[in-house]
Amino acid sequence: MARPRSAAADRAILDATRSALVELGWSRLTMADVAARAGVAKTTLYRRWPGKSEMVVDAVAVLFDELELPDRGSLQADIEGVVLSFAALVSRPEAKTSLMAVVAESTHRPALRDRVRSAIVDRQKHLVLQGRARAQARGELPPDKGDAEHTRRTVDLIFDVVAGTVVHRCLVSDEPVDETWARTFALLLMGGLAAVSG
Amino acid sequence: MARPRSAAADRAILDATRSALVELGWSRLTMADVAARAGVAKTTLYRRWPGKSEMVVDAVAVLFDELELPDRGSLQADIEGVVLSFAALVSRPEAKTSLMAVVAESTHRPALRDRVRSAIVDRQKHLVLQGRARAQARGELPPDKGDAEHTRRTVDLIFDVVAGTVVHRCLVSDEPVDETWARTFALLLMGGLAAVSG
Amino acid sequence: MARPRSAAADRAILDATRSALVELGWSRLTMADVAARAGVAKTTLYRRWPGKSEMVVDAVAVLFDELELPDRGSLQADIEGVVLSFAALVSRPEAKTSLMAVVAESTHRPALRDRVRSAIVDRQKHLVLQGRARAQARGELPPDKGDAEHTRRTVDLIFDVVAGTVVHRCLVSDEPVDETWARTFALLLMGGLAAVSG
Amino acid sequence: MARPRSAAADRAILDATRSALVELGWSRLTMADVAARAGVAKTTLYRRWPGKSEMVVDAVAVLFDELELPDRGSLQADIEGVVLSFAALVSRPEAKTSLMAVVAESTHRPALRDRVRSAIVDRQKHLVLQGRARAQARGELPPDKGDAEHTRRTVDLIFDVVAGTVVHRCLVSDEPVDETWARTFALLLMGGLAAVSG
DNA sequence: GCCTAATCGAGACGGTACGTCGGGTCTTGCG
DNA sequence: CGCAAGACCCGACGTACCGTCTCGATTAGGC
Incomplete structure (x- = not known):
């Protein structure tokens, strides 16, 4: 008014x-x-904003908008690429200090958890779907079997593995995520995908 | 005196x-x-203790001493077992509320990071080595090639994948770690191991 | 704003x-x-307030505003009156417990000393001037000789004698200030005044 | 043993x-x-010692042992002398900071008050008696009338006036006690003595 | 010249108050 | 009305002293 x-x-x-x-x-x-x-x-x-946590979530969330999945020609290369750029993102000082803190806080605050999920986590999940679709188009992965539930579970698993591993490497183990590591990790993931998709 | x-x-x-x-x-x-x-x-x-964080680390650390790797007969079963018990540990309210907070805080405080590593993280790494040795004895994994550096890198990778994924599933995705999920994740890991060890 | x-x-x-x-x-x-x-x-x-001392000074200071010098007809009577009411004031539990403590503290804190002086001590000095003027009007004391410095010194002396003696009697000697004592003290002061004014 | x-x-x-x-x-x-x-x-x-206050009282008390009343030939001179040396004592930093504090503390601790009195205050009272006797011997003051109670009251009054005034001048007014001031104060006291002894 | 018990140094301990800091709310006028 | 300024309540922080308590290591006496 x-x-x-x-x-x-x-x-x-x-x-x-x-x-x-x-x-x-x-x-x-x-x-x-x-x-x-x-x-x-x-x-x-x-x-x-209701408080410090929510404000920081919004401040950090925009950083994740720049995450993309450029087509590098193969699933292995795509994985390596997203791992590297995700690790770079997580290692930025703004994110490094706040991500874990906000997740910790969100443990006992559902509203905050929702905000984290919608502003940060879910923003990344479509990358998994995108990479999967691309790999299926290339014939690197078998097409969907129509079992939506099974697909959702697999996607969630892949996401937990990728995001969890990278975050753990960066923030807990505090070791660098370089091309060598990314290649080995992608290799592992490829093998794992074959195992769970077969 | x-x-x-x-x-x-x-x-x-x-x-x-x-x-x-x-x-x-x-x-x-x-x-x-x-x-x-x-x-x-x-x-x-x-x-x-210098502060709340350090004290909590020491208080939570002892919980991790109870982690074991009982011989379940196969690498797949061993992985499932440790994943389930590790998830149970991470989901306990004492750990759930404090682990992420402490890691977040440790981002800016090297001394705290070292304490977290020595009191919690490194205490679990022997489980990976133990499982690996057992699998090698069973013939499920090829014996060491004598490249200690390569072995160390692989162990660290496995550790980041297991710990990171479980923590992410429990604390970020907030989804249950049940036998079904553990079996699928173990399956994925088996495939990944084969890929990076071959 | x-x-x-x-x-x-x-x-x-x-x-x-x-x-x-x-x-x-x-x-x-x-x-x-x-x-x-x-x-x-x-x-x-x-x-x-910077601290406890300053706050207490301000809290106690207002008590001293009620001190007055009613005209009792003679200098001797005026002195007796002010001595009695000043002693009553100093003996009040609020003042008794705090005055000495604050003065002690003010020994090595100039800012506090100034506050004590401006809030408590100087507020009472006008009583000496008032009594003196009244006595001069009555002819009990000789008129000012125009030597302002000498007057100031005398007033300060009278003030130190009255305030110091009463406080010492009340807080150190811990003896009562009754009419008898006040009369004797006033008598002494009258004799002293005559001696220093002559 | x-x-x-x-x-x-x-x-x-x-x-x-x-x-x-x-x-x-x-x-x-x-x-x-x-x-x-x-x-x-x-x-x-x-x-x-039971505590800080008692210890400090004992530490400061010994300073008062050096107080003396040398015979300067006249009551006026004797008073000036004792005033100057008492003021010097009270102004010493050890005494300055602690005397008032201890007195303040002793307000609600009878045991401490007794210690202060026996260790410090009473140590000075004999000076009044000594000066009085000497003045009587010189004929400057009339001899005792045999009224012990009256004598005690007068001595106490003199003591409160001298000690109280000097302490107030030194610690509250924070003005120097020099020979000029001592002479004027002694003059006042002489007049007062004459008035109350007559 | 031992025995033995109180005294000593060091410093950890349970308390209590300190003065500061940050979070989140409320009040006041300016634009 | 929205806003900058900042006073306000609340509650936790980490520090400082107090006076008490354990320790093990000296020392004197008394035998």
């Missing part, structure tokens, strides 16, 4: 959140600090 | 920490509350 | 401080307790 | 207490710190 919310403010806040994440990390990131960086009052933050 | 630290206090504190984790979860767990439950002064906590 | 500090909070805090002083005394008075009594957060206390 | 307490420790502790008072002041003086300075365990302190 009266004054509309400033779209510029939204952008400024999310930018400020990301840069604060880079400089301070999740635990030392402060609502007051983000507000100050964005040249905005704390009230404005709380008018838009 | 002076008074030694009370071993009883250590035990009481770690017990209190676990029960507080179960009842309150990571974020509502308070140093003061743990101290009160343990019948101990807050100072005593800080004399032993 | 922003929200102004609550005047109600100020009043509530100082009231709470006085009642806590009466019930607990200086050393057992706690910032947290005062905050609770005032229905206010601890932060609000620290936003207004 | 067995080992006696170390006299060297006592001395070291009191010395350490005084030097800590000079450097840190009352409020920042710590039992642990005194123990460390004295090369002694905290236990040793508490074996000898």
Whole structure:
């Protein structure tokens, strides 16, 4: 009715959140600090998000929009490519510090879990479907057998394996995800796919 | 020469920490509350651990000591077994609420990361080695080729895949790890192993 | 532009401080307790005062505003009156427990000393001037000789003698200040005044 | 029966207490710190004194042993002399920071009050009696009338006036006690004495 | 010249209060 | 009305001292 919310403010806040994440990390990131960086009052933050976690989810979510699955000619190459770019994403300081924290927080907050899922996790799942379809078109994988439930379960499994392994490698083992590792992991996954799809 | 630290206090504190984790979860767990439950002064906590994260790591770490790899007759069955028991462990409320939080925090604190690794992660790696040796004895896997570096890389990969996938399934996807899922995942892993070992 | 500090909070805090002083005394008075009594957060206390001492000074200072010098017809009677009411003030539990403590603390904190002086000590000095003027009007004391410096020194001396003696009697010697003692002390002071004014 | 307490420790502790008072002041003086300075365990302190206040009283008390009343030939001169030396004593940093603090603390601790009185206050009262006797011998004051009660009251009054005024001047007004001020104050006191003794 | 018991150093311990910090809400005027 | 500013309540933080308590290692006496 009266004054509309400033779209510029939204952008400024999310930018400020990301840069604060880079400089301070999740635990030392402060609502007051983000507000100050964005040249905005704390009230404005709380008018838009229920709290720190939700705001950070939205700030980090946009990073995942750049994930793509370019056609590299073979399933093995496609997997290697997505693993490398996913690992690069997860290793960025903004994401590194906040992803696990938000997931931890979401353990006992269903609303937050939903936001994480819709804003981050599900954004990646279509890549699995896309890669699968492409591999089927190439004849690298057998076509769907019409059992939708079985397909869903397999896709979820692949997703857990890829995302879980890469995140564990990056954040827990803290070892680099380079081409060599990606190739070996893709090889493993190819073998596994053959086993569960046969 | 002076008074030694009370071993009883250590035990009481770690017990209190676990029960507080179960009842309150990571974020509502308070140093003061743990101290009160343990019948101990807050100072005593800080004399032993630099902070909440380190204390919780030590409290949760002991849970992982009960992980075993009973011989179920085949590599496939062994994998299924360890996946199920590892998932059960990760799903326990003490672990569920704290593991991700601690890993998140460890992103910015090398000392904490080292503690997590030595107290939790590395403690489980011997299971991979044990399962591998057993499978080799059974003839399910080819014997070592004497390339220690290659072996280490493979073990690390297997570990990242198993731990990462199970954790992701339990804490991010929030789906149950039942026998069916374990069997499929083990199947996938068997195929993958064959691919990277051949 | 922003929200102004609550005047109600100020009043509530100082009231709470006085009642806590009466019930607990200086050393057992706690910032947290005062905050609770005032229905206010601890932060609000620290936003207004640097610490316990400063807050107590302000809380006790208002007690001294009620000191007056009613005209009793003669200098001797005026002195007796002010001595009695000053002693009564100093003996009140709020003042008794805190005055010395604050002065002790102010020994190595110039800012606190200034606050004590401006909030408590200097507020009473006008009583000496008033009594002196009245006595001069009555012809009991010779008129000013125009030497402002000499006058100031004399007033300060009288003040140190009256305040110091009464405080010492009440808080160190812990003997009652009754009419008999006040009469004798006033007599002494009259003789002294004659000696230094002659 | 067995080992006696170390006299060297006592001395070291009191010395350490005084030097800590000079450097840190009352409020920042710590039992642990005194123990460390004295090369002694905290236990040793508490074996000898009930607490910080009592220990400090004993440490400061010895300073008052050096107070004397040399015969300067006249009551006026004797008063000036004792005022100057008492003021010098009270202004020493060890005494300055601790005297008021201890008195404040003694407000609600009778045992401490007694210790202060016997260790510090009463040590000075004999000076009043001595000066009075000397003045009577010189004929400057009338001899005792045999009314012991009246004498006691007068001595107490003189004591409160002298001690109270000097302490107030030094610690509250924070003005120097020099020869000029001492002469004026002694003059006032002489006049007062004449008035109450007549 | 041993025995034995109190004393000593060191420092861990249970408490209590401190002063600070961050989260999230509420109030005030400006635009 | 939306907003920047910032006061407010709440609750946890990590620190500092207090005075007590265990330790094992000295020391004197008394025998």
